[in-house]
Amino acid sequence: MASSTIAERDERLRPSGVVRRLFGRPELGAVAGYLLVLLFFAVVARGTGMFSAAGILSFLEVSAQLGIVAVGAALLMIGGEFDLSVGSMIGFAGIVVALPAVEWGWPLWLCILLAFTVALLVGWVNGMIVSRTGLPSFVVTLGGLFVLRGLTLGITRALTGRTQIPGLRAQLEGDWLAPLFAGEVGTGIMQWLGEMGWIATRPDGLPLASGIPVSILWWLLLTALATWVLLRTRIGNWIFACGGDPAAARNLGVPVAKVKTGLFMFTAVCATIFALVQTLSVGSADVLRGQLKEFEAIIAAVIGGCLLTGGYGSAIGATFGALIFGTVQMGIFYTGVNTDWFKVFLGVMLLVAVLFNNYVRRKATEGR
Amino acid sequence: MMRSRPPLVEVENLSKRFGTVVALSGVSMRVFPGEVHCLLGDNGAGKSTLIKILSGVHRPSAGRILLDGQEVVFHSPRDALDRGIATVYQDLAMIPLMSIARNFFMGREHVVTRGRGLLARLDMRRANAIAREELARIGIDVRDPAQAVGTLSGGERQCVAIARAVYFGARVLILDEPTSALGVKQASVVLRYIAQARARNLGVIFITHNVHHAWAVGNVFTVLNRGRTLGTFGKDEITREQLLTMMAGGRELEELSAELEEFARADAARAIDVAAEEKEVAATLRREVAFGSGFSDDGRRP
Incomplete structure (x- = not known):
């Protein structure tokens, strides 16, 4: 086609500049919301150390831990499904790593591979049940929530008589896989920053913030990966289509059941990454880990612009949702406000986000 | 009638039962290139069942489908699509919240994919350009191919769906009630495009219960009633009134x-x-x- 015809058409376009385009992005609300949150705490938490290197890293770490799970939840929500079993999956993955390692003396790398295998299996089962029966994933994974938590409790108590499995730290040394999920990176940089006097140091000269928690890197990596997949790959196209209109997607040759099952598996893997980071950093597994994380992940995804009905949203949005979550949580801690108020804030935030999203969706399907 | 060439698609004695319901029984029809074959019938006549079999959604209970004279079995819509039978469904098969270009290439992303393996990625710039060009070719001025399909009118959506099928090399185009939900003006846009597709030597199966729309673009008319065919007629063999009478089931009318x-x-x-x-x-x-x-x-x- 001659480029001249396109140029001609372009002249008739209403200018749709960068700003207009940005307004069409699902994560807009979350980014704007996050700037407000930062501004608020920049004023209210001034001088409390919240915005020192250690403070920033601490709220980033809290955000990262939720963000890892939220990115998975966001992808699944865009694909039109929910997974309420991720919280229980976190607890379950924790003991799948810790039990063989501590009780039977397996090497950690093997336990980690086992945990991922189990996660893929759990995700696959969730996906198969949902796509085979056509039941709402809400109900199916609500069942999963209880089954997995019950299994975690039952197995741990039956084998150890306790609900906690400590003593993982000793095995961390010398393992080739485990350090990927534990500890900190960039300690050299932080030390250098400390020596230069740019960040606060302890009396012995070591920086207060000794390194960047590895969870933050996982979070950024998963966000980048999910964003790439969503926006630039065929699978991403299919994920949006599955959530937007599964019947239409199927008619166009999209393997809807496979895509959804894959997403359930990805969510379970995200939950497992989170579980590994937590378990290996703390050095112990606890059967109650990850409780309520399923809801927090969904809240982060919704704040990030994911529609509850599927077909719309972004991983970057979910990441900003998690950031809002973590920043407010730590901000409330730093400012000394009673943490009870955090839940009130969350609930209100969720409602505002849903209302905003509905508005955005209406706008998106109206003419520009 | 240009019937000297072999038919593109032929169905022979096609039957379909859903449990105890006989949706189709012993239907035969042939579609030639460069012809708009109208499939007429009242609600429940079996039109949708017939095209769902042709497009690979259902498997027939009996009978066979011939493509270029060869018997074929479609296991999925994908199968039919790969062999050049594209269906534009009544409910459109469009994802309203996704962009025009993304909808255009849905299920066919490899055409605009760059790189291999882990680096395989969609070239959205190219996808947008192609979508805009193809739509411009049929006279639809898309302001921005990245805008959501939900912003288009019903007629424009139909045309996007048809343009998509044609672009991906459809030889047989099945249109399921493409004009039934449209206003007069929009329907005429779609009808004009059907005529264009015919001129490009495609075989078009046009399902409708609007005789006026069928008459405007059709060459051949097959009337279904209660799962059976009442016959196939060339445009010179029948009048519009006779068609209408037949569609409503003669005596009933x-x-x-x-x-x-x-x-x-x-x-x-x-x-x-x-x-x-x-x-x-x-x-x-x-x-x-x-x-x-x-x-x-x-x-x-x-």
């Missing part, structure tokens, strides 16, 4: 017109009394108003 005549007679008989009746109504109204009840409780003045 005769019964209906008899009934309508009955109504007309009754109306005429009553017309004589109308003058008297009007007087009586007026008298009643006056009485009601006098008693103060009137019709005021629903807000209307008598």
